[in-house]
Amino acid sequence: MRAFESTVDASAESFRANRAAMIDLTQTVRALEQRAVQASEKSALRFAKRGQLLPRERLARLLDRGAPFLELMGLAGYCGIENPDPASSVPGSAVIAGIGFVCGARVMVVVNDSGINAGAMQHLTGRKVMRCQEIALENRLPFIQLVESAGANLRSYRVERFIIGGGMFRNLARLSAAGLPVIAVVHGSSTAGGAYLPGLSDYVVMVRGRALAFLAGPPLLKAATGEISNEEELGGADMHATVSGLADFVAASDAEAIGMARDIVSGLDWNRASAAGATRAHAAPCHDPDEIAGVMPLDSRKPVDMREVIARIADASAFDEFRPAYGRATVCATGFIEGHATGFITNNGPLDPQGATKAAQFIQLCDQAGTPIVYLQNTTGFIVGRASEEAGMIKHGSKMIQALTNARVAQITVMCGASYGAGNYGMCGRAFGPRFVFSWPNAKSAVMGGEQAATTMAIVAEAGAKRRGKPLDAEALENEKRAIVENFEWQSGAIHTSSLLLDDGLIDPRDTRTVLALALATCREGDARTVRPVQYGVARF
Numbered sequence: 001m002r003a004f005e006s007t008v009d010a011s012a013e014s015f016r017a018n019r020a021a022m023i024d025l026t027q028t029v030r031a032l033e034q035r036a037v038q039a040s041e042k043s044a045l046r047f048a049k050r051g052q053l054l055p056r057e058r059l060a061r062l063l064d065r066g067a068p069f070l071e072l073m074g075l076a077g078y079c080g081i082e083n084p085d086p087a088s089s090v091p092g093s094a095v096i097a098g099i100g101f102v103c104g105a106r107v108m109v110v111v112n113d114s115g116i117n118a119g120a121m122q123h124l125t126g127r128k129v130m131r132c133q134e135i136a137l138e139n140r141l142p143f144i145q146l147v148e149s150a151g152a153n154l155r156s157y158r159v160e161r162f163i164i165g166g167g168m169f170r171n172l173a174r175l176s177a178a179g180l181p182v183i184a185v186v187h188g189s190s191t192a193g194g195a196y197l198p199g200l201s202d203y204v205v206m207v208r209g210r211a212l213a214f215l216a217g218p219p220l221l222k223a224a225t226g227e228i229s230n231e232e233e234l235g236g237a238d239m240h241a242t243v244s245g246l247a248d249f250v251a252a253s254d255a256e257a258i259g260m261a262r263d264i265v266s267g268l269d270w271n272r273a274s275a276a277g278a279t280r281a282h283a284a285p286c287h288d289p290d291e292i293a294g295v296m297p298l299d300s301r302k303p304v305d306m307r308e309v310i311a312r313i314a315d316a317s318a319f320d321e322f323r324p325a326y327g328r329a330t331v332c333a334t335g336f337i338e339g340h341a342t343g344f345i346t347n348n349g350p351l352d353p354q355g356a357t358k359a360a361q362f363i364q365l366c367d368q369a370g371t372p373i374v375y376l377q378n379t380t381g382f383i384v385g386r387a388s389e390e391a392g393m394i395k396h397g398s399k400m401i402q403a404l405t406n407a408r409v410a411q412i413t414v415m416c417g418a419s420y421g422a423g424n425y426g427m428c429g430r431a432f433g434p435r436f437v438f439s440w441p442n443a444k445s446a447v448m449g450g451e452q453a454a455t456t457m458a459i460v461a462e463a464g465a466k467r468r469g470k471p472l473d474a475e476a477l478e479n480e481k482r483a484i485v486e487n488f489e490w491q492s493g494a495i496h497t498s499s500l501l502l503d504d505g506l507i508d509p510r511d512t513r514t515v516l517a518l519a520l521a522t523c524r525e526g527d528a529r530t531v532r533p534v535q536y537g538v539a540r541f
Contacts (some may be wrong), residue, residue, distance in 0.1 A: 001318035001335065003286050004311035019294035025441040026508045029495065036092035040115030043457060046454040047115065050368040052210065053254040055096060055113045058146050058187065061258045062102060062109065069100035070518050072132065075340055075506060077124040078499035086540075090116060091499065093125045094149075097132045099522060102144065103262055106525060108136040111146040114188055119149035121194075123158065126165040127501055133171035135504075139526035142181045142270060143172075144261060147197050148188030165193055172200035176537030183264055184248075185257045186211040192220075194416050198246060202538045203264050205257045206237035206247040213246060242390025246540065276528035279339025279521075284418035285513070292509040299441045300418035306331055306346040306378055309416065313337060313513045319344065322365075323358050326432070332362040334371065339516035340524060341369075346376035346416075350383040351426050356396040359426075363403040372410040372523055374516060375428045381421030381448070397426055404428045410435045410523035414512060415443035415494065415503060436519045437503040438512075443494040445502065450488030454481035 009015060040055060047054050053061070056112045063069055078091035096111040110132050114121040136143045152161065175182050184201035190213045198204045198213055206213070214235030221227050221234070233239065240246035251257035296304060310333060311317040319335030329349030335342055343366040345359055366373050382388075382397045404411065404426075411434040419429065424445060428434050447453075458481055465472040490496065498506045507515050 001320050003317045004307060004319065006287050006308055006311055008291060008308055010291060010294060015294040018297050021298045022296060022442060022509060023295040025298065029441050029506050030151050032078060032091055035090050036113065036116065037385065039090045040113050041273055043115035050484050051253060052187065052386055054115055054197055055075040055146065058254055058258055059096060059109065061255060062144065062261060064101040064104065067101035068518055069098050070515065071098040072504050073097060073128050073501055075495060075498040076128045076501055077122050078495065081124060081499055082122050089486050093122045093128050097126050097128065099141065103266040105268065106141060106522060107144050108132055108141045108264065109144045111147040113204055114148040121149060121152050121223065123161060124501060126161060126168055130167045130171055131501060133168065133175060137175060137178060138182060139522050140180060140529045140531055141526065142183065142265065143175050144183045145197060147184055147186045147190045149194050150189055151192050153192050169196045169200055171422065176202055177534055179531035179533045180221045181268060183261055185261050186213060187254055187257065188212065188322065199540065204247050205249045205251055205260045206240060207251050207254060207257050208237045211237045213240060246371045249397050273531065274525050274529045276525045282315040282336055282337065285312050285314060287311045289313065289513050292512065296416065296442065296509060300444055304378065306348055306376055309376060310344050313516065315339070322362050327352060327354030327358040330359050330462065332359055337513060340517065340520040341371045342520065343371050343373040344376065345373060345427065347379035349502050350380050351397065351423055352388060353391040353393050353396040356400040356426065358397070360399040360403040363407050367407040367409050370409060372412065372520060373407070375411065375413040377413060377415045377419045377427045378417035379420065379423035380418050381423035382426065397422065400426050405432055410527065412519050413437045415439040415445065417443060419443060419445040421448055435523050438507045438515060439494045439498055439503040440509045441494050441506055445494040445497050446488055446492040450485035453485040453488050455470070457484055500524060
């Protein structure tokens with residue numbers, strides 16, 4: 001492989017403008033994510049009086065110091081989903097989640113952020129947790145949950161949350177049955193449906209004097225049966241350790257409970273069951289990954305050579321392009337990311353019949369070789385028009401979708417720019433089950449661009465008026481076109497799509513190599529791991 005010869009001029013005005021705009025957008029995202037940290041920290045005094053650690057302090061004590069932690073879905077439930085006010089909406093859905101290391105083992109961690117509304121479940125809390133469970137299942141990760149939640153917010157009850165929430169418990173049972181240990185540390189309340197978080201865990205640690213688990217708390221118990229009981233008698237740690245058998249370990253404090261959880265992970269000796277071979281030695285890219293911010297324009301209508309992006313992600317900036325003279329708008333290449341062999345598929349224009357055919361073959365070659373694929377999405381979709389239809393665009397595009405749908409290797413998608421129409425599908429969008437999906441802050445996803453949607457509607461309206469022999473209200477049509485554009489623009493932005501959990505998190509483009517290396521290592525290790533499934537999961541006796 002030869003290093004790519006970049007033509008980017010870092011001193012050019014366009015580069016500096018791109019860089020400034022991308023960094024500004026990234027900082028906006030980070031400021032939004034910081035709202036959740038700040039909101040939780042407002043509870044610090046109350047937690048200290050109770051002798052408790054804040055949720056992020058618990059997480060920090062659980063994770064290996066200095067090891068990487070890939071936080072996921074930090075914008076979940078932002079503006080318009082949990083709270084319509086942009087000025088006060090707090091993202092995250094009251095859950096901190098991500099992939100990190102505990103005693104050297106790669107694990108999935110989910111933490112109830114009880115510093116925010118006592119950790120009460122929000123509209124997307126269940127879906128966020130379920131996505132984490134799905135990632136753990138697919139990549140064979142132990143699942144650790146630090147539990148403290150007031151449960152469902154009855155004032156804003158929605159029946160769909162109750163139904164969706166059951167999926168969390170189903171997935172806990174699936175994790176255990178798949179041979180993936182589920183560990184729960186109960187720091188506070190875990191009531192009603194939430195009682196099944198420890199109930200469906202393989203190992204349960206409860207904090208004396210703080211942890212509570214019951215199907216009906218004292219108020220509901222009295223309302224339902226007339227029985228009167230206090231919280232400790234009904235579901236305290238000592239009762240569950242000595243009477244019900246729900247608790248395996250009882251700790252005197254949050255810190256001691258976290259230490260017990262680490263001891264449990266250490267005792268698993270989890271890494272003995274991974275046969276993943278060592279990655280090859282690797283060199284940093286010759287072209288600085290920091291330059292990605294200047295390479296990528298925020299306006300998706302401006303052309304960009306996505307090979308310049310690959311050159312700032314791949315080891316030594318080296319990669320081999322597959323069939324470069326055929327279907328030139330679709331770039332397929334092989335390279336390495338921190339020693340992980342990687343197939344790259346990206347776009348220098350719309351997907352055309354030749355490009356789709358090339359990509360379909362390339363996907364099958366990667367599948368044959370066991371090489372994971374990284375999709376760098378930047379496409380306006382499959383090309384349209386009489387010539388492309390006659391050339392079999394539907395047929396060839398379907399071949400590409402067939403290939404990526406049935407490929408057995410890990411596939412990771414990064415939304416780098418435009419992601420419109422069926423191009424989202426052909427480039428392994430969220431609906432096609434890639435192992436991970438990450439977005440850059442400038443990314444846009446929609447069935448089509450807002451202007452195209454508005455113009456399409458106008459043409460249909462004009463044809464309808466002509467067919468009926470009635471005059472068209474030009475002013476009303478312009479107002480409707482404007483409304484359509486605004487609606488498409490509002491929904492297509494990466495902040496909105498990430499808030500809806502249509503990706504696994506917004507990342508700084510300059511961190512793409514680091515994030516992909518972590519994701520590829522997670523996939524590699526999971527695929528090589530030997531697990532010991534049990535038929536029904538570990539039941540609590």
